[in-house]
Amino acid sequence: MHIVVVLALDKVIPFDLATPIEVFSRVPGERYEVRVCAPSATVDTGTFTLQARWGLEALLDADTIILPGCADTAMVVPDNVLDHLRKAAAGGARIASICTGTFIFAATGLLDGLRATTHWIAADALAARHPEITVDPDVLYVDNGQFLTSAGAAAGLDLCLHLIRRDHGSAVAADAARLSVMPLEREGGQAQFIVPSQPPAPRGSALEPLLRWMQENTDVDVTLADLAARGGMSVRTLNRRFREQTGSTPLQWLLRARIRRAQHLLEAGDEPVEVIAGRVGFGSPTAFRDRFKRVVGTSPQSYRATFRRR
Known part of the structure; x- marks a missing residue:
């Protein structure tokens, strides 16, 4: 025994x-x-x-x-x-x-x-x-x-x-x-149970309006130059301030914002994964699935099956 x-x-x-x-x-x-x-x-x-x-x-x-x-x-x-x-x-x-x-x-x-x-x-x-x-x-x-x-x-x-x-x-x-x-x-x-964190910039900082725009426009295809122009600074300054205030790069921060938005959409609705990929700014469903699994640890379909709100 x-x-x-x-x-x-x-x-x-x-x-x-x-x-x-x-x-x-x-x-x-x-x-x-x-x-x-x-x-x-x-x-x-x-x-x-x-x-x-x-x-x-x-x-x-x-x-x-x-x-x-x-x-x-x-x-x-x-x-x-x-x-x-x-x-x-x-x-x-x-x-x-x-x-x-x-x-x-x-x-x-x-x-x-x-x-x-x-x-x-x-x-x-x-x-x-x-x-x-x-x-x-x-x-x-x-x-x-x-x-x-x-x-x-x-x-x-x-x-x-x-x-x-x-x-x-x-x-x-x-x-x-x-x-x-x-x-x-x-x-x-x-x-898959950990909400991807988005370190906020200090309230009133130069990055706060830009971060808010990025969270609200995850579907927009942007480059570093686009983000720098929207923030009214050079690409070099943008990268430096992101590192100082969020501990991340602008594109890494944006990718995590897109994945967090995708989690909400998977939990709340029935839209196909291919549609959600486009709604959160990924050019292809394959790229979306790869990034989602890398961040969340499981596939979008499995995540939906586990966390979808009935």
Whole structure:
């Protein structure tokens, strides 16, 4: 029997905690035994308390350890928790984190030199706190073999199903996915959930009227010279001010504005992708699809299927 141990610390996110319990417990054939352990008998989630049946010693018996996220990413992980996780890893246990559980994982030092992910909203904080980790905010999960990390919320389901597929093959994983009412594989990564940012120019700056015009006229075919003339400055000055005030180039900023406009159109209406490509200023549907996938992480059709407002 494969033993899966889920670690529950104070302020654990209930969804992250429940996901591995439900997914592994529902695998046909009773292939997994799921245990919940904690440093103390009572765990305060912030909305309710729970009683953990196992202590930290359960980590040393685990074949797989799951680290759910906690609401406070700045929390100091107790030394005895870190010690048990390191010992479990040295003994060959597979360790996987869900959402901000990557912060707990990172505190062990086991992810140093590896690629990892977490919820996109916390990715910058993880990268700043642990520069020795290569943080990828665009993917649903990262598999480094013994050590795995996943993005937020539903990505924990993707990770658990991936682990089942690794252990028992696609047929068993597909059965578990059906019981979880989930596709075995989802197209795209976290990027499709991240709104492309448009850094604004300071209010009252020379760029503010130009940026507003660019946002309202994404369908207009313009060149750098056109934008510079509209802004009343040289191309060189335009580039310099964009770098200073938005951290981007004029054309990069415009492309992201076009993609954001396309997302709105895909969410709100039924126009064909080819029509939307023209409405947001792309000369060909192919160029639009390529740029959209590069920025959003999935195709326009898949994005519409996921986010269209009914």
